[in-house]
Amino acid sequence: MAYAPSDLDLEFVHQKSVKGKTIADQLAEAPLPGEQFTNFTFPDELIATLSLSDVSYPMTLFFDGSKCQRGGGAGVVLIPLEGEPMPLSFRLDFPCTNNTAEYEALVLGLHVALHYGVKSINIFSDSQLVVNQVTGIYQCKNEELQKYKHYVDSLLTLFSHYSIQTIPRSTNKFADTMACLALQIPASPTDLDIFVLVQQLFAPSYLVLDVCMVNNVSADSQDTWYHQFHDYLTTSVLPPDLTSNGKHAFLKSVSHYVVMGGLLYKCGFDGILLRCLTGAEVTHTTQQIHDGLCGGHFSGLAMAKRILRLGYYWPTINKDCCEYVKRCVMCQQHANLQHTPSHPLQVARDLWPFSQWGLDLIGEIHPPSSQHHRWIITATEYYTKWVEAVPLISTKKEKSLSSSIITLSVVLVFLIA
Secondary structure (H helix, E strand, O other): OOOOOOOOOOOOOOOOOOOOOHHHHHHHHOOOOOOOOOOOOOOOHHHHOOOHHHOOOEEEEEEEEEEEOOEEEEEEEEEEOOOOOEEEEEEEOOOOOHHHHHHHHHHHHHHHHHHOOOOEEEEEEOOHHHHHHHHOOOOOOOHHHHHHHHHHHHHHOOOOEEEEEEOOHHHHHHHHHHHHHHHHOOOOOOOOOOOOOOOOOOOOHHHHHHHHHHHHHHHHHOOHHHHHHHHHHHHOOOOOOOOHHHHHHHHHHHOOEEEEOOEEEEEOOOOOEEEEOOOHHHHHHHHHHHHOOOOOOOOHHHHHHHHHHHOEEOOOHHHHHHHHHHHOHHHHHHOOOOOOOOOOOOOOOOOOOOOEEEEEEEOOOOOOOOOOOOEEEEEEEOOOOOEEEEEEOOOOOOOOOHHHHHHHOOOOOEEEO
């Protein structure tokens, strides 16, 4: 009897992915013997490392020399393709001329470039004599300068590529400043390297000092809440100067805070703990978020939200951030013009023409008029800006102006003096 398979006897199954399971199955099916160990060494691993001396990247060199009665100075500025400039200043405590100082600056700059493994260099200077002698345009007849030229030529042969050209003196101010700096600093009896930090200020220092003092005063005045919450959570003792309603509000507010590791934290709406800041911490945080290295001079509310996202909090964070932005000099100089009035507009109650008048007295006028008038009383109608003026000899004996105004208006509702 023959058997015919039906459609239900065969089942098609897709092949599963074996990419991530291949290694595991191979290790399970063919395990290593116990006496063998896996070799973790990477063959020819030294090929993956490169020496910095083999890396060829172009570098720019500015040099300048200076000579005066106090001595000589050499200034060098090395600017890599990527990175910050490297200014160097050298004091020459030996007899030299201005041209000798220029050559010394060039030699010192080449030494530093070779020390960092530079193979390609572009040299700029404002000394036409040194540049043209090195390039061969000028002949060098001075014996001392000939020694410098031969030494510079030997150093330039160590570079795979170099170029040297003359630039205006105004373009070489940085190197000239470094050369003069060495002459201004007195010689030290000990061999000490002097580091000079140059910072750029965009506002007078007294303005910055006032801002810091204001921030410290405002922060110190707000430290009370921190100590009260921290003391209550650690000792369960309420502040003694609270009333019955104040105690209820205090207990309601302190329920959102917790002390961990000696620090006060506030539980946010999303359940994340925010560290509470006070005093100098508030000043430092607002300064770094607004105009620090990673700051972008944000608006007050945007800065407050960034601080909250970083995990910091204090009760007046929105107010303090807005006040800090208002005191920022850079924000005031580069912010968009605000056309919104600083104060709310006052709606004038002008019901109908000649219904509201404003009175004003002008005087005493010297010299008086030909008719001995020394005072002027004016009346301005608020709706049509109608102006009436009457000269007065005296403010006591003259008749009042109200009768004149009433004759001009239908009904006098408001009289503002």
